[in-house]
Amino acid sequence: MCAAALLLLVIGASARPLFGATRTATAPVLTAAEIGFAQDMTVHHQQALLLAQRLDPAADQPVRRVAQEIEYSQRYEIGIMQGWLRLAQAAPTAREPMAWMASDMAGHGHHGSAATTSGTALPSIGAAMPGMAAPAELDRLSVARGLDGEILFLQLMLRHHQGGITMAQAIIEQTRTGAVLDVAREMLLTQRKEIGFLSALLVARNAEPLPFP
Template sequence: MPRGARIAAFASVALLLLAIGAALRPLALPEKHTAAPVLDIVEIGFAQDMTAHHQQALLMTQRLDPDAGPTVRRVAEQLADTQRIEIGTMLGWLRLADASPLSSRPMTWMTNTTAAHQHSTYPSDAPMLGTASTSELDALATARGREAEILFLQLMIRHHQGGITMAMAADRQLDGGPVKETARSMVQSQGQEVGVMSLLLTQLGGELLPQ
């Protein structure tokens, strides 16, 4: 065989061996790939805590006097519908992330992002922002008429204000994605609801509770 033909044959065999080696490499030397997490720590913490936060809002709507005025009742029903939908969305995220629906360390995802080193700014022993105490929930369950309407609006406005603070914290810390978009939507929608409830509270002669 001429020298040039032998070189061409060797080159062809070399290329064939390289191709076979590339094809077999994943079998012989499996590459390790680390799947990106579905949700990060902030997203999981926000979804867990906001779910719990929403669940108390549902409890408050359930404890409102059934004979309360139609306007306040309608507001309560609309709030409950919105909160149920958002709870379903957040629980769906947590299932996809294989995360618990409840946090073992509530509110620790809220960090001071303006500091040189991030650290939790929420006291570990403090109640969740805006939530009602057991005694306040009991008082709502027994209140009737105008008293019930005023107390419901007071508790729900404070509750929403706490939720807005949580949603704003998530928005600040997240770069993008559906959780950030939902947090921003909550800031807007709950802000509008606070405005409506504040107007109703004023008309009833009630005052805002301290935050």
């Protein structure tokens, strides 16, 4: 993602005026769906960071490289989304996770509760997010080594990205805010490219992806 995305953050926030025509009324910076997306995608991204951090440090260089690239891009996107939420004076996480796309979740599977980068499970936050790894899967990844560790990481991250794409597509259908559209579309492009890398690395290890959804 280019540095212009940060400018889009400010432009997108200012596109919806903080104050309306009268001094007694205020207009929201972001819609409820946009706020929900930023809150929930932040949690989703945080688990991607956790997956990258739990990869075997001795994994082959191509696997470590893709993990590092994912970690970098998703940290950057977390910063953008949390910036939106601060401008909107919204909480960093949602009281009702995934409510913004609840109608789109029918038929989409999920895989347990979320976890933060500190490793703390958040069963109510992320329990309905597509592609999320279950706590038991995170525990397995923490101790997996060698080829088994590489395969498990690639499988979990690939499924995680598929879930992220589902969420990005959902907000694209609901938003008209330029900055949100641009970032969501960039997420689609980036994660599809990374899925290509993850899939190729799985094929090279004679392994299959996990079912999704």
